[in-house]
Amino acid sequence: MDPFLLKTLHIAGTFGFFAALGAIALGSGSSKTAASILHGISGLLILLVGFAMLRKPPMDSYWWMVKLGLWLVLGIAPALVKRKVLPAPVVLTIAIVCGVIAAYLGLAKPF
Template sequence: MDPRYFTLIHVIAAFGVVGSLGAICLGPSEEKKKFASILHGVSLLLLLLVGLHMVFSMDLVKSGGWWHTKILLWLALGVAPVLAKRKVLSPAALVSICLVIAAFATYLGQFKPF
């Protein structure tokens, strides 16, 4: 299969993660927040599986520690709904932090600096 398809699925899953985080933080009802939580989990799983498939199929395993950092960022995005539900941070701050994390993960994936 063409690697561009995997890249497309990876990007769509990243949009799903960030969009669902916004819905979890700012959603008006519990029913919509529950759907957003399900979307968040499915998108995170898809993001991880497709990302690891691309790393191993393109033989990028020995290309540096950038992809290890991306897994740590993935874990941070996975914890974000818990922070939103417990109101540890304001919704605007949490969404902003998650957008910065997603931007840094994009930078790591594109430029592989280390």
């Protein structure tokens, strides 16, 4: 597949993911259900397109494993908000920091 299309889908999935996370943290009622669905679909899209961009994961590099771990943390973020484990602003701050680190790892591939 075209790398430009894959990167565009990956970024679109990321936008949907963070929009859904914000809606879950700040919304109420039925909007949380729709946002949860969007969160799951976007997470799956990010995962599948990310592995499609890698084609074959480089086993001598560890940046993609760390990035996968960060996205798993972001995947459980709505549960932290719904169960009131952490306040919503704290979860959103953690999510933004994890997203920035994941973006850095994807662009720089430092290790």
